[in-house]
């Protein structure tokens with residue numbers, strides 16, 4: 296922005312620098328001397344104002360002069376009738392002028408009841424505001440300056456500033472939330488008429504246990520279904536691809552795994568229509584198979600099972616089907632409704648059958664979208680590429696996107712400069728369920744973010760700006776997910792009719808016991824639903840599922856790992872840890888009745904890793920530890936964690952640094968630590984120190 300010196304501005308205004316500085320001081324604009332600089336925009340405002348003021352003064356002066364002149368005339372010559380009339384008229388005019396000024400003053404001091412009501416939106420442009428209060432913009436700008444707000448005629452001011460100024464002009468402002476300018480920033484989509492909807496291809500995510508063949512299966516489908524010619528010799532990975540089966544299309548998301556699926560879902564993108572669950576025929580239902588089942592179920596996405604690796608001699612598809620029944624997936628041939636397809640990603644056997652089954656399930660879902668409107672969809676992947684700028688893979692969910700469209704995705708906005716399909720071909724438009732790569736966004740959007748095509752660039756930019764504010768606000772007051780503490784209120788307010796719970800425990804037996812007891816607490820008002828359970832530490836994937844499904848995590852004799860803990864804090868997921876099943880049930884019961892009053896809460900103060908074990912005769916086992924975070928205090932309660940599972944809880948019997956007893960050991964230091972009545976410590980164990988703190992109510 297160009298700048299101008301005070302003396303230059305004074306020259307332009309035809310006044311002295313000294314007088315300008317004095318006037319600026321009156322306006323609360325701080326200027327050091329005549330060499331100080333002012334923004335050209337600010338200078339324009341000042342010019343506008345001072346010109347206004349000088350003209351006002353001139354009018355005043357003119358009247359005063361005229362009065363003086365007439366009085367003099369009167370003195371000099373006496374006045375004839377006509378003159379007398381003219382004189383009194385002038386005097387009246389002058390009086391009127393003065394009284395008008397005075398009125399303004401009085402008006403501005405009127406009590407509220409005498410102020411005129413005016414409805415104002417949460418934010419308004421200075422120009423529009425001036426129109427509303429029938430005052431010239433310069434007056435408003437001046438008042439704003441006095442409030443320390445520098446705003447031009449086209450800038451927006453918030454309701455608070457506008458209402459303060461409105462009051463000075465005799466108005467009492469009422470916030471008109473209906474007339475919210477922010478409406479402009481919400482992309483409003485008209486509801487589709489049934490006749491506008493046409494069939495769209497299904498979108499598939501492949502899930503399953505590690506090494507059961509998810510990636511191989513995706514590659515096999517791509518290889519068998521995308522001809523060399525189409526792929527231009529090289530198969531380009533853009534994060535998703537589409538295959539064509541006898542004229543029908545299927546879209547596959549290229550990032551396999553339920554973690555990616557739920558991560559997208561927790562960001563609001565529920566784009567998967569069908570989950571293909573890969574289970575290796577030579578292995579069986581494994582922990583991540585169960586997780587995948589539960590993640591898909593929590594999202595209400597139908598599952599097709601691909602029993603993979605049937606080319607192997609050790610393959611036993613029936614054993615897999617049997618195991619699946621334990622998780623509520625009953626194969627069709629056994630009277631259930633789960634389609635199971637034997638396949639081999641290596642020999643490609645069964646792949647056509649799998650694709651046909653996908654189309655069949657899709658057919659039942661009646662997937663439809665309206666291609667004849669502005670596009671909306673999700674960001675699948677995005678990155679910054681040298682020479683190309685922001686490259687984003689999008690999945691169109693509805694509407695059609697064209698080259699040149701103005702687009703916004705979270706805080707990123709721009710125009711679609713180029714569009715490439717999954718075969719690497721440049722295209723001009725893309726419709727529902729199509730994955731595309733686009734260039735032209737101002738910044739890298741977050742995967743899972745919704746993108747919108749909007750009317751024009753300006754609107755896209757405005758929405759992106761607004762989104763920045765929304766994100767900032769959201770970060771400030773992160774929306775709390777469901778927690779036991781506010782469960783009762785939410786049940787009473789009718790907000791909660793179902794409590795989703797994830798159970799993690801040290802052994803399967805505890806899971807079953809907890810599951811049954813908790814489910815039994817369901818009553819007419821609220822149902823308790825266990826959406827996932829498993830043996831082992833609480834993982835990031837558990838927290839993600841809880842966040843996406845608004846669930847509470849109950850840990851029994853297990854702890855969240857570090858990443859899970861951090862994510863839970865960020866996502867505000869309530870994790871409750873117990874060592875006694877009864878306590879878990881009691882807490883849930885109390886929470887449902889609204890009488891849960893946690894007076895004390897555990898606070899972990901530090902963690903140490905056991906590096907070496909010393910057996911000391913007559914004393915017991917001493918753990919040679921390294922404090923890895925926080926600090927360990929002699930008075931702390933401690934628990935021993937092995938592979939994410941709590942194996943003991945107790946008190947410290949001795950804490951030494953070299954030979955000396957110490958009160959505390961800080962992070963980064965070594966110590967010798969003994970635990971009361973417990974000797975079964977092993978290398979690699981984690982010793983967690985904690986205290987109980989009072990929770991303020």
Ligand SMILES: Nc1nc2c(ncn2[C@@H]2O[C@H](COP(=O)(O)OP(=O)(O)OP(=O)(O)O)[C@@H](O)[C@H]2O)c(=O)[nH]1
Pocket residue numbers: 503504505506507508509510511512551603604605606607638639640641642
């Ligand atoms: N014999 C046989 N081997 C297979 C088949 N499918 C996959 N494999 C092999 O199984 C191993 C794991 O396959 P991946 O596709 O990497 O498995 P994944 O589920 O994607 O594994 P992650 O990406 O690590 O989760 C590889 O060595 C594959 O070659 C199959 O149908 N038959």
